[in-house]
Amino acid sequence: MAKRIDVSDLNVYYGDFKAVEDVTMTIEPRSVTAFIGSSGCGKSTFLRTLNRMHEVTPGARVQGKVMLDNLDVYDPSVDPVAVRREIGMVFQRANPFPTMSIYDNVIAGAKLNNQRMSKRRADEIVERSLRDANLWEEVKDRLHKPGAGLSGGQQQRLCIARATAVEPAVLLMDEPCSALDPISTLAIEDLIAKLKENYTIVIVTHNMQQAARVSDRTAFFNLAGTGQPGRLIEMGDTNKIFTKPDQKETENYITGRFG
Amino acid sequence: MTTTDSSTTAEVPKGRRRLGDIAFANTARGAGLLILAILAGVAIFLVVQSLSSLTANEANFFTSTEWSPESGPGDAVRFGVASLAFGTVLAAAIALVLATPVAIGIALFIVYYAPRRLAALLGYLVDLLAAIPSVVYGLWGLVYLVDQLQPIYRFLAAYLGWIPLFAGPVSTTGRTMLSAGIVLAVMILPIITAMSRDVFAQVPQAHREAALALGATRWEMIRTAVLPFGRPGVIGGAMLGMGRALGETMAVAMILSPSIAISFNLLQSGNQTIAAHIALQYPEATGTGVSALIAIGLVLFAITLVVNMAARFVVSRRKEFTE
Amino acid sequence: MTTTTQRTASGSSGEGPRTENQGFYTRQLPKYFPAALLAICAVVVSAVFALLGAFHPVPVAVVAALLYLVAITVSSAVIENSRRAKDRLVTGIVYCCFAIAVVPLVSLLSTVVVYGLERFNLYFxxxxxxxxxxxxxxxxxxxxxxxxxxxxxxxxxxxxxxxxxxxxxxxxxxxxxxxxxxxxxxxxxxxxxxxxxxxxxxxxxxxxxxxxxxxxxxxxxxxxxxxxxxxxxxxxxxxxxxxxxxxxxxxxxxxxxxxxxxxxxxxxxxxxxxxxxxxxxxxxxxxxxxxxxxxxxxxxxxxxxxxxxxxxxxxxxxxxxxxxxxxxxxxxxxxxxxxxxxxxxxxxxxxxxxxxxxxxxxxxxxxxxx
Incomplete structure (x- = not known):
């Protein structure tokens, strides 16, 4: 299931403004890759280019190449909608569909695409996805209640279940814990550790301890200066990045000495 | 390795934009274009249908105060919009003068004076005022209000008769320009109030607290912080209200005595507005008569368009300013 | 030296903290004053109109409101100060505006209901x-x-x-x-x-x-x-x-x-x-x-x-x-x-x-x- 992502010479623009410059990296399958860096350094923007979500923002465009195994994601004949089915995404703020029940939220990917499936198949997918998301025990008795009634942490796990229900190869997470309390954060981190057995996971986080705890590899992004595009400074095994990074900039950031 | 590769390519269907997306986006754009077409249609059809009377007209359309748009034996087609345009603007002006100060007062009351729960109820009441159909205002004005206003008119004529606007003798029916203006004022009150209320509520807390922190009374706070900030919104609201008053038909048609002239006297009958004239004349009009009514309708359209555009301009300037 | 004598209309200043904080103890009209004044105005005006034999609710209300506005401004100017007087005048005017808006609404709805009910039935x-x-x-x-x-x-x-x-x-x-x-x-x-x-x-x-x-x-x-x-x-x-x-x-x-x-x-x-x-x-x-x-x-x-x-x-x-x-x-x-x-x-x-x-x-x- 899990696939490798190869990015080469990627530039991201908003209109005339270059937001991210010259990123080349490889994201390994069945591992967790963390993006760290200060606010506004382009790590979220870059994450969104991996499944072509940036296209939703008017004026955003991309130069360079993103390969999902051997599929060129930016090939003109590739349908971005199909790319997003392969590369799922979890957002900063939990966003369950307010008009749907918990059950419907989980199979939303299929439901919204008008895919027909038998009741039994749907039940299976819902149970499997919710179990994967460590949410099944908590919600199995109220599957047909609205998803908005859950706590913040449960909602975020529901969103993860929704993303995994369409069986993507890659799961992108954009600061999934930034709006959650420590206990819910811990639950999500456990979940990430479990999910990496089957998925390629990329997580953007502001929390360096979190990056150190959950990720196998870490990429550090930084701005060259105000108004300058963000760049990938260094990428490597998490252990190495957090103990003896190659770049001075990375070390400053990790140890809390900025700029 | 090769097998997984081929399955990968199969899983992600390459291809064109989806049919559903194209169809839906084009339907949406089509609806937008249709609106433009309708509006163009309004302008074009009105112009085309007004031509037959305008070419037959022997009087000057813009300056004449006559109204005999249908040719009969020995009768020439002679009509003009002057007196009707005058009446339209006069009625709207009366409404505006009466309604604006009261609307500002109500808006201030709702935002800064009334207790919160009462304020919500009041906002609802004002909306209710806006929801009452104009024909009901007309009925109320004609059958009930004009009789109640008669003593006031006699008072005005007796004590303020030296002002030409209030010169006597007072119309015995009460179906005068002032009555129409008063009813119009009630009708546009909610529009101006709603707009003023919105801008007053948007005055930044920091401005208000700055004034209060300097020891200002509530009125001084309103005068120094609220009114200057809200002025463009109030002006915009007043102009939108005026646009409504210019185009209002039924209340005026029912209250004003049918006649057509230019008169500054508000306590006698004489004036008529474009919209009311159309509604009153249309049922009996034929041929160039209908065409002439369409021609004056076009004039009304142009006047309201100018006023509404100006109002939007004032309001949008304010938006740019605050953002 | 009693601390309870705060905010009274009496101008006599005591000693101790009161003299110290003199500027804070302005003379102020009591809270119920505007309402009481309005009631008095209404009663007086109705009585006058009734004596003249011309009682009618509309002119009475208008005259009473005007009288109130004058009275509150004058009494506030005398007892308090001119800035407060202006504030009270505007408050009065704003309340009047609200009353003016309610009058046509109530009048219209009540006439429609009263006259309308004469013929409003299942047959109609x-x-x-x-x-x-x-x-x-x-x-x-x-x-x-x-x-x-x-x-x-x-x-x-x-x-x-x-x-x-x-x-x-x-x-x-x-x-x-x-x-x-x-x-x-x-x-x-x-x-x-x-x-x-x-x-x-x-x-x-x-x-x-x-x-x-x-x-x-x-x-x-x-x-x-x-x-x-x-x-x-x-x-x-x-x-x-x-x-x-x-x-x-x-x-x-x-x-x-x-x-x-x-x-x-x-x-x-x-x-x-x-x-x-x-x-x-x-x-x-x-x-x-x-x-x-x-x-x-x-x-x-x-x-x-x-x-x-x-x-x-x-x-x-x-x-x-x-x-x-x-x-x-x-x-x-x-x-x-x-x-x-x-x-x-x-x-x-x-x-x-x-x-x-x-x-x-x-x-x-x-x-x-x-």
């Missing part, structure tokens, strides 16, 4: 004016209710798809010039006087069907011209309220844009959209002028076919009956009663729509479900 609602001559104590609004339902129903059927799709275009797809043009011209359309909308359809019908063609469909088209911009505006507002996060969540699941709009955006906004449409309907249901021009005034019979000649509606019915006021005393009286009863019916319909809109927005918005 269930018969038409077919064969009723003006001097007959008979007839009702059934045909006008049918006409109103058919015409506004058709207008809704025309306006909602066009208005909603336009709003979707502007919010979800629109870019650049075309979007600006549409937004601008929807604004223009909002300002079209209703009688001009009627004339438009008259002109259109003349070109297509020849002169003198009035029917329900023409009325519905005229009302649509008025309703479409209102639907566009309110729908736009509601679609903008749908959080972008939901659209992104849907895109991230590999759902195409149009399905995202149809299955995520619209269901999330459905309560607001419905409310907006009902309120738009409430606005056009009372329109009279365009219907006089397009659907005619002559119909007295029950008919539901919008292509078959004149069609009566509730607002036009009121206008038609007002036109009969000048007939014989008897016929005029019946016409007036019918007009009031029809006005009551129309207001009830509008209120019902308002209430429905309120209930829809309260009970069907996604956050309050379950």
């Amino acid at each position: 609602l269930s018969v038409s004016m077919n064969g009723v001559i003006p001097s007959m104590d008979a007839g009702g609004v059934y045909h006008a209710i049918v006409g109103t339902l058919v015409i506004t129903g058709l207008a809704t059927l025309i306006s909602v798809p066009i208005g909603l799709m336009t709003a979707i275009y502007v919010v979800e797809y629109g870019r650049g010039r075309l979007k600006q043009a549409i937004t601008f011209f929807v604004d223009v359309m909002t300002g079209i006087p209703s009688i001009v909308a009627g004339l438009f359809v008259v002109a259109l019908w003349m070109m297509v069907f020849g002169p003198g063609q009035t029917n329900g469909l023409a009325g519905a088209v005229a009302l649509s011209v008025l309703m479409i911009p209102v639907v566009v505006r309110s729908s736009e507002e509601m679609l903008r309220l749908v959080p972008n996060e939901l659209r992104e969540a849907s895109y991230a699941l590999g759902v195409p844009k149009w399905l995202t709009i149809v299955k995520v955006v619209l269901p999330t906004a459905v309560a607001g959209l419905t409310t907006g449409i009902i309120l738009a309907l409430a606005r056009v249901i009372g329109e009279t002028a365009p219907l006089i021009l397009t659907a005619g005034m002559a119909s007295t019979r029950i008919q539901a076919n919008p292509l078959d000649g004149d069609m009566m509606t509730l607002p036009v019915f009121i206008y038609q009956q007002v036109g009969n006021l000048g007939l014989s005393a008897e016929a005029g009286a019946y016409a007036e009663e019918r007009a009031w009863a029809a006005a009551l019916t129309l207001i009830l319909v509008v209120m019902l729509l308002f209430l429905t809109a309120r209930l829809v927005s309260r009970f069907f918005s996604p956050n309050s479900r379950g």
Whole structure:
């Protein structure tokens, strides 16, 4: 299931403004890759280019190449909608569909695409996805209640279940814990550790301890200066990045000495 | 390795934009274009249908105060919009003068004076005022209000008769320009109030607290912080209200005595507005008569368009300013 | 040295903290003072008017209010200071403005209810004016209710798809010039006087069907011209309220844009959209002028076919009956009663729509479900 992502010479623009410059990296399958860096350094923007979500923002465009195994994601004949089915995404703020029940939220990917499936198949997918998301025990008795009634942490796990229900190869997470309390954060981190057995996971986080705890590899992004595009400074095994990074900039950031 | 590769390519269907997306986006754009077409249609059809009377007209359309748009034996087609345009603007002006100060007062009351729960109820009441159909205002004005206003008119004529606007003798029916203006004022009150209320509520807390922190009374706070900030919104609201008053038909048609002239006297009958004239004349009009009514309708359209555009301009300037 | 003697109107200053903090103890009118003063003014003015034998509520209220404004300003200026006096004067004026707004509303609603109830009954609602001559104590609004339902129903059927799709275009797809043009011209359309909308359809019908063609469909088209911009505006507002996060969540699941709009955006906004449409309907249901021009005034019979000649509606019915006021005393009286009863019916319909809109927005918005 899990696939490798190869990015080469990627530039991201908003209109005339270059937001991210010259990123080349490889994201390994069945591992967790963390993006760290200060606010506004382009790590979220870059994450969104991996499944072509940036296209939703008017004026955003991309130069360079993103390969999902051997599929060129930016090939003109590739349908971005199909790319997003392969590369799922979890957002900063939990966003369950307010008009749907918990059950419907989980199979939303299929439901919204008008895919027909038998009741039994749907039940299976819902149970499997919710179990994967460590949410099944908590919600199995109220599957047909609205998803908005859950706590913040449960909602975020529901969103993860929704993303995994369409069986993507890659799961992108954009600061999934930034709006959650420590206990819910811990639950999500456990979940990430479990999910990496089957998925390629990329997580953007502001929390360096979190990056150190959950990720196998870490990429550090930084701005060259105000108004300058963000760049990938260094990428490597998490252990190495957090103990003896190659770049001075990375070390400053990790140890809390900025700029 | 090769097998997984081929399955990968199969899983992600390459291809064109989806049919559903194209169809839906084009339907949406089509609806937008249709609106433009309708509006163009309004302008074009009105112009085309007004031509037959305008070419037959022997009087000057813009300056004449006559109204005999249908040719009969020995009768020439002679009509003009002057007196009707005058009446339209006069009625709207009366409404505006009466309604604006009261609307500002109500808006201030709702935002800064009334207790919160009462304020919500009041906002609802004002909306209710806006929801009452104009024909009901007309009925109320004609059958009930004009009789109640008669003593006031006699008072005005007796004590303020030296002002030409209030010169006597007072119309015995009460179906005068002032009555129409008063009813119009009630009708546009909610529009101006709603707009003023919105801008007053948007005055930044920091401005208000700055004034209060300097020891200002509530009125001084309103005068120094609220009114200057809200002025463009109030002006915009007043102009939108005026646009409504210019185009209002039924209340005026029912209250004003049918006649057509230019008169500054508000306590006698004489004036008529474009919209009311159309509604009153249309049922009996034929041929160039209908065409002439369409021609004056076009004039009304142009006047309201100018006023509404100006109002939007004032309001949008304010938006740019605050953002 | 008592600390309880704060904020009294007495000006005598004590010793200790009071002298120290002199500036804080301004002389102030007690809280109940304005209300008491108003009551006194009202009583005095009514008494004077009654003694002069000219008691009438309206002049009494006006004079009492003016007297109050003068009295409160003077007493505040004397006891407090001129700045407070001005503040109290403005407070008084603002309250008066509010009273001025309530007067016509109460007057209008009470007259409509009182006069309307004389003839408002099941008979009135269930018969038409077919064969009723003006001097007959008979007839009702059934045909006008049918006409109103058919015409506004058709207008809704025309306006909602066009208005909603336009709003979707502007919010979800629109870019650049075309979007600006549409937004601008929807604004223009909002300002079209209703009688001009009627004339438009008259002109259109003349070109297509020849002169003198009035029917329900023409009325519905005229009302649509008025309703479409209102639907566009309110729908736009509601679609903008749908959080972008939901659209992104849907895109991230590999759902195409149009399905995202149809299955995520619209269901999330459905309560607001419905409310907006009902309120738009409430606005056009009372329109009279365009219907006089397009659907005619002559119909007295029950008919539901919008292509078959004149069609009566509730607002036009009121206008038609007002036109009969000048007939014989008897016929005029019946016409007036019918007009009031029809006005009551129309207001009830509008209120019902308002209430429905309120209930829809309260009970069907996604956050309050379950």
